[in-house]
Amino acid sequence: MSVDHIVYLTADDDIASLRERLRRAQADPLILVIPDNVAVLRQVVGVRLVQRYSAQMGITIIIVTRDRATEDMCRRYGFAVYHDIDKIPPRKRGGIDANLLAAAPRLPPVPIYRRLVGAGFWLVAIVLVMVGAVTISLAAGLVMPSAVIRLVPATEMLTTTINITGGPQIRVLDADKGQLPARSVQVLIEDTGQVETTGQKRVPDAAATGTVVFASRSLGAITIPKGTVVRTSTGQSVRFRTEEEASLPAGAFATVRVPIKAIDPGPNGNVKAGTINVVEGTLAFQVSVLNDEDTKDGSEKQVSFVTLQDRATLRDVILKKIQANSYSELLKAIQPGDILPAETLTIAVNESSFDKPLDAEGTYLTGKVRATVSGLVLDGDDLKTLVLARLRDRVPPGFIILPDSITIGTPGSVRYSDGVLTLQITATARSQAAIDRQDVQRLAAGKTVEMAGQEIARRFSLARPPEIAVERPFFGRLPLLTARIAVISE
Template sequence: ASGWRLQPLLPLVDPKQPDAGLPDAPHWRRGDVMQRIRGANVRRTRQQRIQAEERYRQPTPLWVRWLWNAFAGLLMVIFLAGFTLYVLPAATVTVTPGREPISVSVRLIADPALDAPDFNRNRLPARLLETNIVEQGTQATTGSRQKASGNAGGRVTFTNQGPDSVTVPDGTVVSTVTGTLVRFRTRGDVTVPGGLGQRADAVIEALDPGIEGNVLPNTIGNISGALRFRLNVTNPQGTGGGGAALVNVVTQEDRDQLLAETTARAEGDAYQALQESADPGEWLPEESVLTYVIAQAFGQFNDEESDELTLDLRLLAQGTAVEDALSTQAALTELRRAIPDMGRLVTDSITYRREPGVVTVGRSVEYTVTASAEYVIPIDAAEVRDLIAGTRPADAIAALQQRWQLERPPEIYRDPELLPTLPTLPNRIQVRVEYEGALEEDTTP
């Protein structure tokens, strides 16, 4: 069976004879006709070239040549005049910038836990100082109380209650039988004769000092020991000689006051002792000094009789020391940040000052350092050229002094001085900014 095949819509073209099957060309497109047409075109072209050559060879009229020469000369004169007046003139301007004061304050934190400074966060390392302080204090006591002084004395009469004589030995104790019990003792041996009702007197002295020993007559009637069964005793007259006096004693208020005063003196000594242990170039804030009581010993107890109170006190003192160089470096870093671009610090004018108001947070110290200085005002040469281009020298000087603070009036040099104004083109003006003299460039690393 024959297979199906796609039939082309257009007739096939033979690559070797592509004109096969095409109709004959019309008579006006045949070879002889085309040859005649091409010949006519070549002749016409040659004639046109000949005519153009003849026109070119003809001389230009004289008046045209004079006109062109005059126009070219005028252009040359204009160009030379413009070059001479606007391009050739040049000027040199010398300006000496002035100074501006500047001051910045920076809040710093000194922390003993840091090992290296962090100037971006205003945190500095510090050093912890410690020392022991021993302080002694003495203060007069202010308390008082009554103290017995002197033993009362007198005489008693012993009465015999039997037929035999009785000897009363030295130191026999007799006492009162009414009121407060007060005891006395005899002084020396006494013999009471035998016989009922026989009597003998004896000297007595109160056992305890004080006014309690001063008793009324007929108040003594008791004999200690076995003699009470053989003798009776009485005091026909009262006793006297017992007294009392005010004496100084220690009170709790005395102890508290002495502790406070001694601690205050020790704290004052603590700052000086810590300051002596600080290295050269370190600053020890007084607010950072802390004291801790290690031991305290009073020489007297409360209510003890004494004219003065003594105290031995031992303290542990701690403080935080900061290097001044780090503080100034941090302040200088902040000062440089505050200076405008292209400004320069004057090193001789830099001063530093620590402000009051130190705050301690734990062992860290917060404080403020103020840095003050002068800086050389930055001057942009391009701005100077744009500002004074095309102006008169006097106006240029006034404009520069109004725009910037200058150390001295600007100096202007023109070459040549053909025009009364400075060059109109800014690039023909040279600007020199001088920093010599009193204005020194910052060379601090």
């Protein structure tokens, strides 16, 4: 096993470095060790990044931390959280070598006062203090004033336009240069189609028919079997078969007329009278043959057949169908917020098959094409990180950007060549005045409703004046104890 099974974060780690460290880690399960002074996973965007990486790579990520805010945030998103590596159950560790776990750095020891909390003396003392505090709080709640302050922070929309360069060859996000890593996604698509064939040719259709007269060359009776073959003797030989059995009576020069049909269909069977004069087989020593009339009704017809161009046309028709469906199929393979420019789509044909060979007769040609469709994807989280970095200098003093409010428009000026993608995006985000609840409590404590409202309005950027409600006011003033003042920011 490699040390990539355990990633130990430091106070210098931010979203960008966390993403890079996750990409370098190639292990399952992966243990993230997070000291108290690391704040990256106290943020929703950080936890979602880890959650997304876990889902994409199909690996289990275990969190080791003693920081309460980090623990709460990670548990909220379904991660297993432990206070020490040694606390991870063996079944969760998978195949991680015990020596690797033993050598891994540990979190700093728990302060002495936290360990003493479990001792009996301290436990009793804490319980007594809590009981006293609850008693005092209940008593205070009955006689002391309380207040609720409702604030609606001011907001301001921010907009930025960013020129982006992306590609698989870019390994790390660079906000200043607008460079983003890009990954390739692909799907296998199969579709069918049909076209009319365009080849035209004439082929034999009906066989010629007629009659011949057999004449006896012997004195005895002769039977002429059905299927006896006769033919012409000049030019290209044309062969016929008799259509029925016939008998020649005994006696010299006896004759019989028998119907015949050309063996091969087509107009070649239409021969002139007197040209059929050969009997095939041993019967030729006993009889002679001659057609005293022309044979007729041998014909041909025009048919369609498959050409090389028909195959090429059908292949193009199917590929257009695949191309029309490929974008929606690729979108199913990416995450919400990712960008997949249609200009990066490529189609590689894996297999083509047709229901008829070349030159085969038929009015229609049906075929099937199986192809791999690929495209280049920009990660949605990377895009948000880039937008946040670009908007940071535009945030008004005292305001913060709300990451979930970031909206990225449809990319423009898209260019894709030699694996490098360039495009332009316009993004908007909502910034909101930062409200420090403790500052609000301190400003309002002990003041009249009017004075508190004025102080708060001067200190913070608000969309409308504060709403202050006081229960059991003391000489028309808010409570002196800040704990008795609730601040709600909408």
